[in-house]
Amino acid sequence: MSTMSAKMSRSSRRRKHAVSQLNLMVVGFRSLGKTSFIRMLFDTLCVRKNAKEEAKLPECLFQSAETAQDAETARTKELYSFTLDVEEEGEKISLTLVDSPGFVRDNELRLDVQVTEALRYIEAQFDHTLAEETKVKRNPKAQDSQIHACLYFIDNANNGLTDKDIRILKRLTARVNVIPVVAKADLLTTSQLANLKQAIKSDLKEHNIPVFDFPIDEEVAEPEVAEVVTNVQSYIPFSLVAPEDATITDPSTGEKIRGRQYAWGIIDCLNPKHCDFVVLRNVLLSSHRKLFKDITLEVFYEQYRTERLMARKVLGSIDTYTLRENKT
Ligand SMILES: Nc1nc2c(ncn2[C@@H]2O[C@H](COP(=O)(O)OP(=O)(O)OP(=O)(O)O)[C@@H](O)[C@H]2O)c(=O)[nH]1
Numbered sequence: 001m002s003t004m005s006a007k008m009s010r011s012s013r014r015r016k017h018a019v020s021q022l023n024l025m026v027v028g029f030r031s032l033g034k035t036s037f038i039r040m041l042f043d044t045l046c047v048r049k050n051a052k053e054e055a056k057l058p059e060c061l062f063q064s065a066e067t068a069q070d071a072e073t074a075r076t077k078e079l080y081s082f083t084l085d086v087e088e089e090g091e092k093i094s095l096t097l098v099d100s101p102g103f104v105r106d107n108e109l110r111l112d113v114q115v116t117e118a119l120r121y122i123e124a125q126f127d128h129t130l131a132e133e134t135k136v137k138r139n140p141k142a143q144d145s146q147i148h149a150c151l152y153f154i155d156n157a158n159n160g161l162t163d164k165d166i167r168i169l170k171r172l173t174a175r176v177n178v179i180p181v182v183a184k185a186d187l188l189t190t191s192q193l194a195n196l197k198q199a200i201k202s203d204l205k206e207h208n209i210p211v212f213d214f215p216i217d218e219e220v221a222e223p224e225v226a227e228v229v230t231n232v233q234s235y236i237p238f239s240l241v242a243p244e245d246a247t248i249t250d251p252s253t254g255e256k257i258r259g260r261q262y263a264w265g266i267i268d269c270l271n272p273k274h275c276d277f278v279v280l281r282n283v284l285l286s287s288h289r290k291l292f293k294d295i296t297l298e299v300f301y302e303q304y305r306t307e308r309l310m311a312r313k314v315l316g317s318i319d320t321y322t323l324r325e326n327k328t
């Protein structure tokens with residue numbers, strides 16, 4: 001092995017052991033299962049060391065949202081985030097999950113304010129990077145708090161995207177990688193879900209909404225995973241089912257599963273035949289993680305940075321103009 005390649009393999013080995021940061025956010029209308037999704041994802045994570053105890057975790061992760069009288073207390077009232085040190089396929093990830101309050105359906109003004117608040121949060125993370133970049137002495141250990149992917153929850157009671165969805169998605173897709181998901185997929189039959197997915201896909205296309213476009217060339221995917229997930233794009237929007245609190249056992253194996261029970265049978269939330277959770281989880285944490293981060297930095301952050309610098313320039317020229325005006 002030449003010294004050069006030895007050096008490179010050493011540095012790539014080091015990179016492999018370096019902790020990678022990943023920040024995910026969920027947004028959407030009220031009560032679509034955003035917090036339930038965060039809870040389920042949290043439940044399937046392999047948390048390193050005693051990080052589970054160390055990290056300050058939000059109470060809602062351990063609360064039930066099942067009963068009707070709990071609905072009001074279970075509602076997410078403000079945006080919160082928490083960070084976990086996890087290990088996924090041998091890679092260390094510092095994972096931050098951001099949950100946001102559901103958008104209201106019946107008040108357009110309030111809705112716009114809520115979307116602005118979500119966007120402000122995303123932009124505030126860009127501001128952190130911008131501030132760090134302009135420092136004379138940069139902190140090499142500066143945290144990357146940028147939101148790398150944002151799941152947009154779509155109400156399965158509609159026959160596709162509503163005008164409000166379209167308006168919100170247009171604003172979000174200008175700032176972040178948006179991944180559309182259909183929550184509570186258990187409430188739909190197989191053909192209803194297929195029709196809804198198709199309707200959402202054509203609405204996205206018709207209105208030119210640039211949600212995250214999964215590359216057809218699936219080189220980014222791990223080889224063994226690629227067998228299962230040949231074309232991630234075809235899954236969009238991902239269907240999700242969150243488990244209920246009750247203990248559910250698979251009648252065929254007698255094992256405890258994360259699922260939902262009905263009079264006619266059970267759903268296993270981790271079964272790829274029942275919903276797309278496992279596929280989406282793999283896309284987020286493994287196969288497309290780096291791509292989400294690269295696009296965030298190279299496209300969304302760059303765009304934001306340019307806008308900010310332009311705005312500053314304009315403000316600056318106004319300042320010199322007024323100064324000159326005042327002098328004369
Ligand atoms: N049938 C079904 N119900 C679900 C599913 N996921 C969540 N729920 C239920 O839907 C209700 C709302 O769930 P949450 O996770 O609190 O929804 P949310 O989007 O966080 O709500 P807000 O924070 O108010 O916006 C709860 O009663 C959940 O039990 C699902 O996959 N299927």
Ligand SMILES: [Mg+2]
Nearest residue numbers: 034035075076
């Ligand atoms: Mg919530």
